[in-house]
Amino acid sequence: MDLTVSPFGVGLSVSEYIAVCHEIIEREGLESRLHAFGTNIEGEWDAVFRVVKECHEKLHEMGVPRITSSIKVGTRIDRDQSMDDKITSVQSKLD
Amino acid sequence: MDLTVSPFGVGLSVSEYIAVCHEIIEREGLESRLHAFGTNIEGEWDAVFRVVKECHEKLHEMGVPRITSSIKVGTRIDRDQSMDDKITSVQSKLD
């Protein structure tokens, strides 16, 4: 999953809220990697989506009135493929 | 929620698969509206996300090897706002 959480109504600096979501990901025991527009998360369907729900709930509790999340989620049944595999696969074509 | 389901490995025409997901939305009893790049869905968190999971499961059962979904999900605690409210709000500014 690639998750981008956008809190509205709390000003311009949103990194505090992203950090809270990151802690929820960690607590769930999922592997993740932060990038400049979101966070890659690796795990089973229910676990990764539980994280998104908890993140919305927690941010609303903290007083964020409005949240929009943008999510990309990929599943495949032909073979296993980790986040690292996807990156390595592109990089091998670049060399 | 705005949901865009992209099946890979089944050729160029994907409308058959989008229609299957649409039936899952209907069966769940959720209000939805199709647009040219996805489907707006209105409902409680667990219900709309159950639809996304069932759609991935069903498409894999139908033989789609790889699926990526792009999801926008919005929650707000300051007031109720339906899909129609959002559109009406913009349109009232245009008049």
Next chain:
Amino acid sequence: MDLTVSPFGVGLSVSEYIAVCHEIIEREGLESRLHAFGTNIEGEWDAVFRVVKECHEKLHEMGVPRITSSIKVGTRIDRDQSMDDKITSVQSKLD
């Protein structure tokens, strides 16, 4: 194209800004359709992307300090397909 413009730092109500972008689309002479999470826009590559740039420029001029846009853009060389064709194609499978 499907375009979702998110202005940050101007409070919770963003419909005013979406309406401004809508006027830019109209002025460019492009066909468009508003939905609850964005706007479908049909046209040539340079025209639709000019709209996105003008929308960011105009909103910054109006005092919006930070803007994130989420864009889906589709091109195909196998055949012509309008926004309406995409929707009709799914609906014909539902009947």
Next chain:
Amino acid sequence: MDLTVSPFGVGLSVSEYIAVCHEIIEREGLESRLHAFGTNIEGEWDAVFRVVKECHEKLHEMGVPRITSSIKVGTRIDRDQSMDDKITSVQSKLD
């Protein structure tokens, strides 16, 4: 910008095409970073969008019949902020 290019009609393995887009980014002289669901790109508006257009054109030339790109683009006028600044800002809240 965060750019995710999805080629349709060429089977399941798309890393070859992502690598081609990556070369276009490099040739344009833009800083970029690959992640598991796309590529972060830093630069001026016209330069980063030129890359997206060239990538679509090049992939169609290579025979890809249908392409959908998902783009997030952020602009702000209150202060300078690099891709690294965004990540560092979240990480400082985690420590």
